[in-house]
Amino acid sequence: MSPVMWKHHLVNLLARSWTNLLIALSSSTLSVAIFSLAIPTMVFLSVFLYRRQQARTAGHHMEDVLRDTAIPTLIAGGITMFGWLCLFGWSISATIYKDHQNLVSSNQSLKANASNQVDPKSRDEEIASLKRQIERFKEQQGPPTIKIFPFARVKHFPVQQSATMDYIFITNTIRTPVDLLVTCDFPLEGIYEAFLTQGGGSVMTIQNTRVSANQFRGSIMSPAWSPSLPLYITLFFPSGKVDRMPSCSFKPE
Numbered sequence: 455m456s457p458v459m460w461k462h463h464l465v466n467l468l469a470r471s472w473t474n475l476l477i478a479l480s481s482s483t484l485s486v487a488i489f490s491l492a493i494p495t496m497v498f499l500s501v502f503l504y505r506r507q508q509a510r511t512a513g514h515h516m517e518d519v520l521r522d523t524a525i526p527t528l529i530a531g532g533i534t535m536f537g538w539l540c541l542f543g544w545s546i547s548a549t550i551y552k553d554h555q556n557l558v559s560s561n562q563s564l565k566a567n568a569s570n571q572v573d574p575k576s577r578d579e580e581i582a583s584l585k586r587q588i589e590r591f592k593e594q595q596g597p598p599t600i601k602i603f604p605f606a607r608v609k610h611f612p613v614q615q616s617a618t619m620d621y622i623f624i625t626n627t628i629r630t631p632v633d634l635l636v637t638c639d640f641p642l643e644g645i646y647e648a649f650l651t652q653g654g655g656s657v658m659t660i661q662n663t664r665v666s667a668n669q670f671r672g673s674i675m676s677p678a679w680s681p682s683l684p685l686y687i688t689l690f691f692p693s694g695k696v697d698r699m700p701s702c703s704f705k706p707e
Contacts, residue, residue, distance in 0.1 A: 602623055628680045630679065649679070649683050649685055657677075661673045
């Protein structure tokens with residue numbers, strides 16, 4: 455470790471040790487500065503000034519007054535500093551011990567969590583197995599296709615009133631959104647889409663747009679169209695214009 459890193463860690467340790475000491479004593483740095491430095495200094499100056507005045511009256515030398523005042527103050531200050539150094543040393547030891555305990559606890563927690571983690575080898579094998587299953591499913595499913603089954607609800611053609619054609623669509627893959635371009639050889643009045651559900655109904659978001667007289671674009675934004683959900687579409691033709699079986703094509707987009 456470089457000297458810079460050692461200095462950084464040492465300063466950090468001393469700072470946290472000092473903070474822990476103040477917390478243990480329910481004190482603060484300001485309190486220490488006032489009661490351990492500022493007040494003893496004020497006491498020293500006050501006693502010195504008082505004794506200097508007495509020395510002038512009694513004719514004593516100023517050196518004796520300074521010595522008699524400084525020695526007790528230095529002794530008291532030295533005892534105070536020694537006490538603070540002892541307490542600070544205890545705080546450094548306690549901080550190091552607490553850091554060690556936290557490190558041991560964190561290491562044990564990491565080991566416990568690591569035992570519950572997925573082994574990288576088994577994870578990779580599981581992913582590879584899932585990919586193989588997906589590929590087999592795609593092979594069984596084949597390319598995306600749509601099967602169309604037309605049927606007519608009217609009894610006879612030609613008819614002299616509005617005619618309809620109905621279609622059932624089945625897909626072999628999930629599609630969302632669903633976009634179909636409907637083109638017929640007769641003019642179209644409109645189209646209607648619905649999914650065939652077990653309950654007989656569903657909530658759908660649909661937008662049908664006329665492209666030309668013989669074309670409509672049907673868009674189903676939701677729900678998704680899945681292989682288990684047949685799509686029912688009705689085409690509406692204008693009355694009096696259908697004199698044969700309409701021919702229509704559907705192009706997914």
